[in-house]
Amino acid sequence: ENVLTQSPGTLFLSPGERATLSCRASQSVRSSWLAWYQQIPGQAPRLLIYAASSRATGIPDRFSGSGSGTDFTLTISRLEPEDFAVYYCQQYATPPTFGQGTKVEIK
Amino acid sequence: QLQLQESGPGLLKPSETLSLTCTVSGGSISSSAYYWGWIRQPPGKGLEWIGSMYQRGTTYYNPSLDSRVTISVDPSKNQLSLKLTSVTAADTAVYYCVSPPQDWHSSGYFHMAHWGQGTLVIVSS
Numbered sequence: 001e002n003v004l005t006q007s008p009g010t011l012f013l014s015p016g017e018r019a020t021l022s023c024r025a026s027q028s029v030r031s032s033w034l035a036w037y038q039q040i041p042g043q044a045p046r047l048l049i050y051a052a053s054s055r056a057t058g059i060p061d062r063f064s065g066s067g068s069g070t071d072f073t074l075t076i077s078r079l080e081p082e083d084f085a086v087y088y089c090q091q092y093a094t095p096p097t098f099g100q101g102t103k104v105e106i107k
Numbered sequence: 108q109l110q111l112q113e114s115g116p117g118l119l120k121p122s123e124t125l126s127l128t129c130t131v132s133g134g135s136i137s138s139s140a141y142y143w144g145w146i147r148q149p150p151g152k153g154l155e156w157i158g159s160m161y162q163r164g165t166t167y168y169n170p171s172l173d174s175r176v177t178i179s180v181d182p183s184k185n186q187l188s189l190k191l192t193s194v195t196a197a198d199t200a201v202y203y204c205v206s207p208p209q210d211w212h213s214s215g216y217f218h219m220a221h222w223g224q225g226t227l228v229i230v231s232s
Contacts, residue, residue, distance in 0.1 A: 001170075035218035037154075044203055044222035045154065056208075056220060088154055092216045095169060096156040 002027045002091050006099035012107040019076040021102045023089035028069045030093035036065055036074045037088045039101075045088065049074060079104070109133045111204040111223035119230045125191040129204030129223060130184070137182040142207050142217055145178060145189045147200040148225075155200075157189065161215045194230045201225040 003026040013019055023034070032052035037045035047056040049065035052072055062077040076083055084106050089099040115127035127145075134141055144159035158168040160178045168176050177190045187204060203225045207217035 033216075033218070037219075044225050045219070046222075047218060047220050050208075050218045050220075090154070090218065092214070092218050094216065095167065096216050098154040098156070100153050 002029065002094055002097050004089055004091060004097055004099035006087075006089060006102045008102060009100075010103045010105055012105050013079055014107045015079050015081055017079050019074075019079055019083070019104055021074040021076075021087055021089075021104075023067075023072040023074070023099050025070045025072070025091060027094075029072075029091045032068050033091060033093040034065075034067070034072050035090045035092065036063075037090065038083075039086045039088065040082075041085075048087075076104075109206060109209065109221045111206065111221055113202060113204050113223045113226040115202075115226055115228070117227055117229060119194055119228065120232055121195050121230060122193055123230075125189070125194050125198060125202075125228055125230075127189045127202055127204075127226060127228070128181075128184075129187040129189075131187065132185070134209070135182075136180045136185045136187060141209070142211060142215065143178070143180070143187045144205045144217070144219070145187075146203045146205050146219065146222075147198075148203070149197075149200045150227075157191075157202075159215050159217065160187070165215060167215045196230050199228065199230050201227050 036049040039045040053065045110132045142161040145157040175192045204223040205219040206221040208220040
């Protein structure tokens with residue numbers, strides 16, 4: 001099983017600030033098949049990024065993904081009020097696994 | 108636009124079998140172009156992949172659930188189903204039906220572009 005570890009657990013930021021979320025895999029993720037999701041409480045997750053750096057349909061360009069191998073990053077360039085949520089990474093090169101999540105909270 | 112809607116009993120007793128259905132609209136459940144799966148999320152916790160189905164019947168299951176889980180389709184109703192036997196309190200979760208982008212054709216493991224709204228299943232005596 002490819003274990004994904006996200007850091008930090010919680011990120012305290014203000015609207016307009018930059019958010020940098022990390023996802024580290026215990027094994028290299030083949031073809032960079034790594035995705036990022038946003039989940040607002042009470043809602044289903046929403047796909048933001050796939051293949052490490054491709055934005056999903058309708059996702060604003062303030063969201064960007066990067067990385068390869070075992071280290072991946074989700075960056076939100078300027079936080080909007082609706083961006084305060086929990087973010088999960090997921091690898092799908094082998095039986096899918098998810099990170100434990102990073103919560104972005106208002107400072 | 109593909110839409111997914113889960114349904115099923117919300118309360119089960121330990122040792123019973125969980126049976127959920129996912130009704131698909133905006134696409135055909137039996138098309139070889141489509142892939143389907145189930146994800147669950149215990150209250151207040153993270154996401155867990157349960158399994159997936161593609162190419163009209165090929166299935167992959169989470170090794171930790173493999174002996175208890177079955178995913179199948181009912182083309183006549185355009186529905187995906189999930190069965191999980193011998194449930195315990197640890198199976199209490201919101202269960203989501205999922206599907207990748209419609210241009211995905213690479214693997215039975217995929218990223219989830221389409222999600223149902225989820226259905227909460229509680230296992231309690």
